[in-house]
Amino acid sequence: xxxxxxxxxxxxxxxxxxxxxxxxxxxxxxxxxxxxxxxxxxxxxxxxxxxxxxxxxxxxxxxxxxxxxxxxxxxxxxxxxxxxxxxxxxxxxxxxxxxxxxxxxxxxxxxxxxxxxxxxxxxxxxxxxxxxxxxxxxxxxxxxxxxxxxxxxxxxxxxxxxxxxxxxxxxxxxxxxxxxxxxxxxxxxxxxxxxxxxxxxxxxxxxxxxxxxxxxxxxxxxxxxxxxxxxxxxxxxxxxxxxxxxxxxxxxxxxxxxxxxxxxxxxxxxxxxxxxxxxxxxxxxxxxxxxxxxxxxxxxxxxxxxxxxxxxxxxxxxxxxxxxxxxxxxxxxxxxxxxxxxxxxxxxxxxxxxxxxxxxxxxxxxxxxxxxxxxxxxxxxxxxxxxxxxxxxxxxxxxxxxxxxx
Amino acid sequence: xxxxxxxxxxxxxxxxxxxxxxxxxxxxxxxxxxxxxxxxxxxxxxxxxxxxxxxxxxxxxxxxxxxxxxxxxxxxxxxxxxxxxxxxxxxxxxxxxxxxxxxxxxxxxxxxxxxxxxxxxxxxxxxxxxxxxxxxxxxxxxxxxxxxxxxxxxxxxxxxxxxxxxxxxxxxxxxxxxxxxxxxxxxxxxxxxxxxxxxxxxxxxxxxxxxxxxxxxxxxxxxxxxxxxxxxxxxxxxxxxxxxxxxxxxxxxxxxxxxxxxxxxxxxxxxxxxxxxxxxxxxxxxxxxxxxxxxxxxxxxxxxxxxxxxxxxxxxxxxxxxxxxxxxxxxxxxxxxxxxxxxxxxxxxxxxxxxxxxxxxxxxxxxxxxxxxxxxxxxxxxxxxxxxxxxxxxxxxxxxxxxxxx
Numbered sequence: 001x002x003x004x005x006x007x008x009x010x011x012x013x014x015x016x017x018x019x020x021x022x023x024x025x026x027x028x029x030x031x032x033x034x035x036x037x038x039x040x041x042x043x044x045x046x047x048x049x050x051x052x053x054x055x056x057x058x059x060x061x062x063x064x065x066x067x068x069x070x071x072x073x074x075x076x077x078x079x080x081x082x083x084x085x086x087x088x089x090x091x092x093x094x095x096x097x098x099x100x101x102x103x104x105x106x107x108x109x110x111x112x113x114x115x116x117x118x119x120x121x122x123x124x125x126x127x128x129x130x131x132x133x134x135x136x137x138x139x140x141x142x143x144x145x146x147x148x149x150x151x152x153x154x155x156x157x158x159x160x161x162x163x164x165x166x167x168x169x170x171x172x173x174x175x176x177x178x179x180x181x182x183x184x185x186x187x188x189x190x191x192x193x194x195x196x197x198x199x200x201x202x203x204x205x206x207x208x209x210x211x212x213x214x215x216x217x218x219x220x221x222x223x224x225x226x227x228x229x230x231x232x233x234x235x236x237x238x239x240x241x242x243x244x245x246x247x248x249x250x251x252x253x254x255x256x257x258x259x260x261x262x263x264x265x266x267x268x269x270x271x272x273x274x275x276x277x278x279x280x281x282x283x284x285x286x287x288x289x290x291x292x293x294x295x296x297x298x299x300x301x302x303x304x305x306x307x308x309x310x311x312x313x314x315x316x317x318x319x320x321x322x323x324x325x326x327x328x329x330x331x332x333x334x335x336x337x338x339x340x341x342x343x344x345x346x347x348x349x350x351x352x353x354x355x356x357x358x359x360x361x362x363x364x365x366x367x368x369x370x371x372x373x374x375x376x377x378x379x380x381x382x383x384x385x386x387x388x389x390x391x392x393x394x395x396x397x398x399x400x401x402x403x404x405x406x
Numbered sequence: 407x408x409x410x411x412x413x414x415x416x417x418x419x420x421x422x423x424x425x426x427x428x429x430x431x432x433x434x435x436x437x438x439x440x441x442x443x444x445x446x447x448x449x450x451x452x453x454x455x456x457x458x459x460x461x462x463x464x465x466x467x468x469x470x471x472x473x474x475x476x477x478x479x480x481x482x483x484x485x486x487x488x489x490x491x492x493x494x495x496x497x498x499x500x501x502x503x504x505x506x507x508x509x510x511x512x513x514x515x516x517x518x519x520x521x522x523x524x525x526x527x528x529x530x531x532x533x534x535x536x537x538x539x540x541x542x543x544x545x546x547x548x549x550x551x552x553x554x555x556x557x558x559x560x561x562x563x564x565x566x567x568x569x570x571x572x573x574x575x576x577x578x579x580x581x582x583x584x585x586x587x588x589x590x591x592x593x594x595x596x597x598x599x600x601x602x603x604x605x606x607x608x609x610x611x612x613x614x615x616x617x618x619x620x621x622x623x624x625x626x627x628x629x630x631x632x633x634x635x636x637x638x639x640x641x642x643x644x645x646x647x648x649x650x651x652x653x654x655x656x657x658x659x660x661x662x663x664x665x666x667x668x669x670x671x672x673x674x675x676x677x678x679x680x681x682x683x684x685x686x687x688x689x690x691x692x693x694x695x696x697x698x699x700x701x702x703x704x705x706x707x708x709x710x711x712x713x714x715x716x717x718x719x720x721x722x723x724x725x726x727x728x729x730x731x732x733x734x735x736x737x738x739x740x741x742x743x744x745x746x747x748x749x750x751x752x753x754x755x756x757x758x759x760x761x762x763x764x765x766x767x768x769x770x771x772x773x774x775x776x777x778x779x780x781x782x783x784x785x786x787x788x789x790x791x792x793x794x795x796x797x798x799x800x801x802x803x804x805x806x807x808x809x810x811x812x
Contacts, residue, residue, distance in 0.1 A: 119725040303630070306588055315808065325460065334460055356490055398715050398718060
């Protein structure tokens, strides 16, 4: 399978357009706050959602809309999460209706999403005002504007696309996503919208989405807080004209690889752009007794506030890695564990068989001053592997979140 | 039962002396780094320990020593956790031997503990040099020095004592403890040493300790990191001459109340002095369907990084309270939940039936500027209650932990 990174984001696949406008949900008029992605034809759809009991109203509306396995467009606002609002359901439904009328499709073919502050009053007015300009703004180069429209505290756009072949046909997959706080997905994800022109049944698409999300988005944590509005949606419009994927065959595996690649790229980007973050942390666990243990250990380390603060300070305090491995809720033998820090500046082994070993503090400092750090944990107790992504804990995280609403 | 706060810390009970010295584990000579608490006579003992799989060597040695239900003294150093050290067991055992010889007791009557950096090399030399001065320093007013000797990043001493009656006899209970990072106990606690002159069997003492720890220390979180060296030890020397407590009778209940009071005082103090903290957060859950749900919800809210940062900024971002309630791993009806913020400056209700209500931002700001804040969560779905303690997340937490080792 030949997988190549390309440009174009969610518009890279055949038959998708996107755009973003400022509709007035945000006070800052220079910040786009409403985004749309639309397919020329109806798509099969796969989704995973937050497991938080507090759910944004758009989650409920989208769930109902995609129940039949089909959708044609995504509409998403930033600046207000439409969560814990008395009129939230009404607004989410009206938004679908406005979008559907403007696009000439059914309201139940709209995926609706919101992100921003929880529990802030909201009206339909900005959506009414913004819909015509938004439809007018849809174009083949609109992925970047759509991406800006869904950003909250993100400092950079998260937009990826790849080209690949299935059944001799040129296929494409693209994505936009937003982080960057309240990031600790639980069988779901943050806001990420993926488009593809691959022909795949709703059933197989959902299988692919659930499987890939478990290894990518669900392995990211910025701050341990699972959002109320997490959503990963994949729209597949079939315009690549490959033989439709309806079973777990080789084509399906290729599609899963492509989906995994784009989701992995976005997961890393989300972690790296975590609120206030200066460093991406990749925690690689190898030699674990089971995949569940590998995942739990990787996430436990990636989530440790103490380790995250040490990484900010480029302090090779490996005892905090051991400590976080140790409080993982799983069964394994801690006395076999080796730990090393790695970055583009080199590798430094710091722990062997669960105990410290001599290492150069100078080398360690150099390794940890890089902006992408890998924490490699060899459990020497099996063959399972997993990777989790996180970021450092910084002054800016506190600053951003000490007064987010104003 | 008449329970009165008194002075004297761990020396308040009859027959206990304590002291602290600088023995050279820390570079800073003005900081005491070795502490001892000793009883005139043998004590029954109750302990709970960290559930982290990575355990400090002193944990293992203490567990073996108190297996018979008896102990007579505590020795504890700060500056080095004696964890993940190849010679850790040997040092912990030698420390017990040195202390026992100096006190004229058996090595198996010593409770040994360490706190500080994990995985730092350690030798027995400072203990050898410090033992004679430490024994010489033991005195009836030594609780405060012992408390200083076990402190790490704590900014204040945590020392409490209470007087009460059991069976017509004047009884006393005292405690010293240290926080203040890597605080997220799991069926155990941080370092806390409690003394009492109550006569109580080892079995009943252990029952009291396990029960009280579950409602006090285990409901505290500073940063979500469960330490490798957590230990709560209670020594009871019986010198109050009350009829020995050997069953779950009224005397036992009175003792549990006294133990709960001292443990609750220390738990609050630990949370308030969490690394970098400027505010104590008390999360009170009422009307929960079960005690387990009440505890889980209270801890989930107390542990939310986003809420903790908002509390630092005195930002009434109640959506983050709802979000953290929502991702609690428990079954309950989120649509019945009410939330209010309370402090000495007043009370402000912010959420009713799971949705936002109008409130004065000005009032909320005033309430949240206090240094002790209560977050009151009424679940309106039963009668169970629980309280968890935490603190705000601040720039100083990041500063302290960005370079802890140097």
